[in-house]
Amino acid sequence: MSSLKKLIKISGLAASAVSLSGAPALADELNSGDTAWMLTSTALVLMMTIPGLALFYGGMVRRKNVLATAAQSFAVACLMTVLWMVVGYSFAFGDGGSLNAYFGGFGSAFLIGMETGSLSGTIPESVFMTFQMTFAIITPALITGAFADRMKFSAMLWFLGLWMVVVYAPVCHWVWGGGFLADEGVLDFAGGTVVHINAGIAGLVCAVVLGKRLGFGSENMAPHNLVLSVIGASLLWVGWFGFNAGSAVAANGAAGMAMAVTQIATAAAALSWMFIEWIIRKKPSVLGVISGAVSGLVAITPASGFVGPTGALFIGLIAGIACFWGATTLKRMAGYDDSLDAFGVHGVGGIVGAILTGVFAVEAVGGTPGLIEGNAGQVWIQIEGILATIVYSGAASFVLLKIIDAVIGLRVSKEVEIEGLDLNLHGETVH
Numbered sequence: 282m283s284s285l286k287k288l289i290k291i292s293g294l295a296a297s298a299v300s301l302s303g304a305p306a307l308a309d310e311l312n313s314g315d316t317a318w319m320l321t322s323t324a325l326v327l328m329m330t331i332p333g334l335a336l337f338y339g340g341m342v343r344r345k346n347v348l349a350t351a352a353q354s355f356a357v358a359c360l361m362t363v364l365w366m367v368v369g370y371s372f373a374f375g376d377g378g379s380l381n382a383y384f385g386g387f388g389s390a391f392l393i394g395m396e397t398g399s400l401s402g403t404i405p406e407s408v409f410m411t412f413q414m415t416f417a418i419i420t421p422a423l424i425t426g427a428f429a430d431r432m433k434f435s436a437m438l439w440f441l442g443l444w445m446v447v448v449y450a451p452v453c454h455w456v457w458g459g460g461f462l463a464d465e466g467v468l469d470f471a472g473g474t475v476v477h478i479n480a481g482i483a484g485l486v487c488a489v490v491l492g493k494r495l496g497f498g499s500e501n502m503a504p505h506n507l508v509l510s511v512i513g514a515s516l517l518w519v520g521w522f523g524f525n526a527g528s529a530v531a532a533n534g535a536a537g538m539a540m541a542v543t544q545i546a547t548a549a550a551a552l553s554w555m556f557i558e559w560i561i562r563k564k565p566s567v568l569g570v571i572s573g574a575v576s577g578l579v580a581i582t583p584a585s586g587f588v589g590p591t592g593a594l595f596i597g598l599i600a601g602i603a604c605f606w607g608a609t610t611l612k613r614m615a616g617y618d619d620s621l622d623a624f625g626v627h628g629v630g631g632i633v634g635a636i637l638t639g640v641f642a643v644e645a646v647g648g649t650p651g652l653i654e655g656n657a658g659q660v661w662i663q664i665e666g667i668l669a670t671i672v673y674s675g676a677a678s679f680v681l682l683k684i685i686d687a688v689i690g691l692r693v694s695k696e697v698e699i700e701g702l703d704l705n706l707h708g709e710t711v712h
Contacts (some may be wrong), residue, residue, distance in 0.1 A: 380470020
């Protein structure tokens with residue numbers, strides 16, 4: 282989600298700069314329409330994790346691990362809420378003083394100073410904070426797809442809790458909180474770098490550090506209930522309108538365009554994945570079409586406030602093919618076990634979407650032209666943002682995993698993995 286300050290800089294459609302009627306608006310005046318939309322968007326984004334991601338991931342694992350997988354999304358929602366309130370929001374959106382290019386500081390820890398009358402642009406700061414909290418919830422939850430079936434529940438809580446504070450919040454500050462990537466002009470409307478590349482790279486590191494699942498490549502690890510995954514993917518699709526259109530932080534034309542391009546790119550990516558799989562494997566799978574839709578949602582996320590409908594169509598078509606390759610060919614060639622394709626979809630899709638934002642950005646939509654409009658330099662700026670996120674997320678994730686492994690261990694025992702996480706970690710099972 283691009284911050285209100287950044288939106289004012291890049292878009293003449295921002296509600297804090299221009300009212301819906303076209304008359305100048307006061308930057309610090311509460312707007313009930315904007316507030317109502319952001320309350321709705323916040324609920325939509327929370328729905329993406331619980332129940333959306335919980336069902337999407339839960340349906341894709343084997344029956345013996347469905348409860349453990351769904352529990353990860355639910356527990357992450359609870360843990361990140363508390364951590365965001367305590368330090369996360371401050372690290373991401375606070376004023377870090379001399380370190381502000383990289384870190385937001387402790388000035389807003391425990392939400393000190395936030396009152397009912399506190400505003401963030403035209404909405405209550407409490408609403409802005411909670412909206413951003415839902416992003417801090419879903420980003421680490423996405424990572425769980427990479428290590429499904431084999432990480433300890435305790436290790437998962439430690440890793441993702443520390444990861445949100447040490448990795449997510451600082452990267453969020455770099456892009457949306459006035460940090461160095463924002464100053465360099467990186468375009469990321471709703472989370473290509475902050476959410477998807479960040480989580481995708483962390484997921485890849487997790488898959489490599491933990492190693493492959495027992496029986497990977499020899500046992501049948503097909504999804505146990507794709508109906509759950511279809512429901513989850515559908516909830517993700519609907520919730521994503523809060524994710525992208527809500528990132529306008531206003532009920533205005535920017536939100537409307539973000540909603541339109543999100544729908545177009547998602548549908549295009551679902552079709553491109555479906556047809557390429559149909560050609561190669563002779564059948565269009567249900568898992569393929571829903572994975573394609575998610576890849577389109579991922580790829581349009583950074584671009585949603587900067588491109589028009591035509592750009593969205595091409596982004597979706599390209600993303601579906603690229604993510605199909607990432608979830609099949611790349612994974613097979615590299616030999617890692619990314620259980621539910623967290624990197625293949627979110628990492629690859631985020632990188633593709635971030636780069637294509639620099640290609641298809643339209644000045645009349647988001648205030649910045651892209652390659653097609655003659656601004657080739659924007660593509661390199663996007664790549665700089667991608668590289669910074671990959672290097673920091675990858676290195677920090679590796680260090681955190683190694684520390685946790687040394688202290689409490691990361692992986693469940695062989696016996697637990699064979700019998701299933703549901704019964705052994707939670708004492709429950711699905712029949």
